[in-house]
Amino acid sequence: xxxxxxxxxxxxxxxxxxxxxxxxxxxxxxxxxxxxxxxxxxxxxxxxxxxxxxxxxxxxxxxxxxxxxxxxxxxxxxxxxxxxxxxxxxxxxxxxxxxxxxxxxxxxxxxxxxxxxxxxxxxxxxxxxxxxxxxxxxxxxxxxxxxxxxxxxxxxxxxxxxxxxxxxxxxxxxxxxxxxxxxxxxxxxx
Amino acid sequence: xxxxxxxxxxxxxxxxxxxxxxxxxxxxxxxxxxxxxxxxxxxxxxxxxxxxxxxxxxxxxxxxxxxxxxxxxxxxxxxxxxxxxxxxxxxxxxxxxxxxxxxxxxxxxxxxxxxxxxxxxxxxxxxxxxxxxxxxxxxxxxxxxxxxxxxxxxxxxxxxxxxxxxxxxxxxxxxxxxxxxxxxxxxxxxxxxxxxxxxxxxxxxxxxxxxxxxxxxxxxxxxxxxxxxxxxxxxxxxxxxxxxxxxxxxxxxxxxxxxxxxxxxxxxxxxxxxxxxxxxxxxxxxxxxxxxxxxxxxxxxxxxxxxxxxxxxxxxxxxxxxxxxxxxxxxxxxxxxxxxxxxxxxxxxxxxxxxxxxxxxxxxxxxxxxxxxxxxxxxxxxxxxxxxxxxxxxxxxxxxxxxxxxxxxxxxxxxxxxx
Numbered sequence: 001x002x003x004x005x006x007x008x009x010x011x012x013x014x015x016x017x018x019x020x021x022x023x024x025x026x027x028x029x030x031x032x033x034x035x036x037x038x039x040x041x042x043x044x045x046x047x048x049x050x051x052x053x054x055x056x057x058x059x060x061x062x063x064x065x066x067x068x069x070x071x072x073x074x075x076x077x078x079x080x081x082x083x084x085x086x087x088x089x090x091x092x093x094x095x096x097x098x099x100x101x102x103x104x105x106x107x108x109x110x111x112x113x114x115x116x117x118x119x120x121x122x123x124x125x126x127x128x129x130x131x132x133x134x135x136x137x138x139x140x141x142x143x144x145x146x147x148x149x150x151x152x153x154x155x156x157x158x159x160x161x162x163x164x165x166x167x168x169x170x171x172x173x174x175x176x177x178x179x180x181x182x183x184x185x186x187x188x189x190x
Numbered sequence: 191x192x193x194x195x196x197x198x199x200x201x202x203x204x205x206x207x208x209x210x211x212x213x214x215x216x217x218x219x220x221x222x223x224x225x226x227x228x229x230x231x232x233x234x235x236x237x238x239x240x241x242x243x244x245x246x247x248x249x250x251x252x253x254x255x256x257x258x259x260x261x262x263x264x265x266x267x268x269x270x271x272x273x274x275x276x277x278x279x280x281x282x283x284x285x286x287x288x289x290x291x292x293x294x295x296x297x298x299x300x301x302x303x304x305x306x307x308x309x310x311x312x313x314x315x316x317x318x319x320x321x322x323x324x325x326x327x328x329x330x331x332x333x334x335x336x337x338x339x340x341x342x343x344x345x346x347x348x349x350x351x352x353x354x355x356x357x358x359x360x361x362x363x364x365x366x367x368x369x370x371x372x373x374x375x376x377x378x379x380x381x382x383x384x385x386x387x388x389x390x391x392x393x394x395x396x397x398x399x400x401x402x403x404x405x406x407x408x409x410x411x412x413x414x415x416x417x418x419x420x421x422x423x424x425x426x427x428x429x430x431x432x433x434x435x436x437x438x439x440x441x442x443x444x445x446x447x448x449x450x451x452x453x454x455x456x457x458x459x460x461x462x463x464x465x466x467x468x469x470x471x472x473x474x475x476x477x478x479x480x481x482x483x484x485x486x487x488x489x490x491x492x493x494x495x496x497x498x499x500x501x502x503x504x505x506x507x508x509x510x511x512x513x514x515x516x517x518x519x520x521x522x523x524x525x526x527x528x529x530x531x532x533x534x535x536x537x538x539x540x541x542x543x544x545x546x547x548x549x550x551x552x553x554x555x556x557x558x559x560x561x562x563x564x565x566x567x568x569x570x571x572x573x574x575x576x577x578x579x580x581x582x583x584x585x586x587x588x589x590x591x592x593x594x595x596x597x598x599x600x601x602x603x604x605x606x607x608x609x
Contacts (some may be wrong), residue, residue: 031374119349190362
């Protein structure tokens with residue numbers, strides 16, 4: 001092997017080795033996820049208030065009146081932002097499919113609170129609008145509109161998908177218990 | 191031997207003086223826009239150095255005012271609690287706004303005078319890069335106070351990154367250091383904003399100026415008539431002392447202006463926004479991102495298409511495709527403009543109806559998209575805003591073209607009449 005070839009080969013080996021050695025380092029850029037932040041909501045979880053004075057206290061049937069909504073987390077799983085849900089109490093007579101009606105309880109229906117457009121927290125509003133002359137869910141970021149009476153279907157605005165529904169049932173003391181998995185992926189699609 | 195001679199002997203300063211200090215600078219108010227942006231950058235670095243002494247890049251909970259809040263937020267409140275701290279933070283913020291504004295006007299000046307043409311395409315592209323990185327640096331800075339506004343804006347940025355076709359999820363996690371809100375994001379964005387941004391922007395500014403030094407400014411078209419050397423002769427005032435004095439005055443005036451703004455107008459009051467909560471507040475991005483925000487509101491949720499196995503949804507269209515196409519159009523301006531060009535002279539904006547019309551239409555488009563960001567306040571429906579966004583730029587462009595073409599025709603006929 002002549003010197004030129006040796007130098008050439010050394011350089012190439014060096015470059016390949018350096019790139020290979022860098023990969024594990026570069027992968028760490030992906031960041032860490034706390035174990036508690038990956039706990040998913042599961043059947044049997046009790047829903048608790050996410051905000052306010054009652055934070056971490058169970059949400060019950062009597063916590064709100066018709067056409068009100070509260071933000072809630074499954075108990076003990078508050079570190080995973082994707083678990084945030086909006087529990088709405090609606091007029092049961094107005095609710096129709098594609099709502100999973102078996103997953104509602106006396107007008108109480110829960111949807112993921114993470115907007116399917118770009119991940120902001122959605123709000124419940126009673127104020128009638130042109131496109132939604134009834135209580136509805138809207139996103140304060142880019143004005144997405146959802147119909148909580150009909151499976152949180154998109155009424156208008158930029159959201160590409162309905163909010164996934166979280167089936168619920170009532171517990172013995174009126175607590176709201178998760179009755180099944182979310183009906184779709186939470187938040188922004190990848 | 192005098193003090194100056196000691197340096198003279200060692201550094202051969204007279205050669206340096208002869209070569210660079212005589213560089214002629216054209217005198218026109220619009221030629222100061224780039225300098226204003228540069229001075230804003232200097233002010234940003236200086237005030238940033240001060241802020242970095244107090245800021246804590248972590249969201250660990252600490253007790254402040256009887257409540258548990260993120261340490262980053264608490265440290266910003268602490269900065270705001272001191273008169274000098276709050277002034278410096280406001281100057282930092284106002285300078286960022288002014289820098290982006292000056293860059294936008296600088297770009298408009300270069301565009302309308304056709305100063306981007308060969309051989310200056312490189313500096314056009316670099317300038318656009320500087321604009322992009324300045325906005326990116328500001329966006330990284332949005333997060334640092336870790337108030338409600340910060341978390342909402344960065345959350346949306348994370349959502350946008352996730353919608354990138356094919357690679358979205360992975361790229362978003364790499365850029366934001368995990369799923370936002372993740373405790374790793376603030377240290378990462380602190381590094382972007384405080385280390386990477388100044389180095390990158392500083393380096394790009396140096397290259398931008400070196401290219402300018404090599405290629406020289408374009409001169410005002412009025413000089414062409416006076417020049418008998420075929421463009422080889424450059425008119426203007428020398429770098430030293432006249433231009434240097436002008437620059438020093440400009441810097442001081444700029445500093446006075448941002449200080450006055452900062453003294454009277456609060457900007458990004460973190461205490462007012464409050465620490466982050468789970469509910470999303472009603473916020474709008476800063477003015478220079480309103481057009482992207484408007485585009486996001488305009489694209490309906492059912493608009494999407496498939497491309498090579500990836501779904502390009504409404505979010506990606508509004509936040510990436512629309513701004514991407516606009517940025518690409520701006521990038522390609524030097525290659526789209528096929529008019530014969532002068533190496534030495536800027537063009538009179540009114541003499542080229544096509545360019546003037548395209549520029550005015552572009553500015554109107556950005557303004558119309560920004561207007562769409564106020565759809566709720568203005569009670570304008572999405573179809574009406576679509577109409578405005580499509581027709582207004584076309585209308586403004588057409589009217590501009592007709593007026594400029596008529597003016598050109600008139601000046602040619604009146605000119606020939608005189609002959």
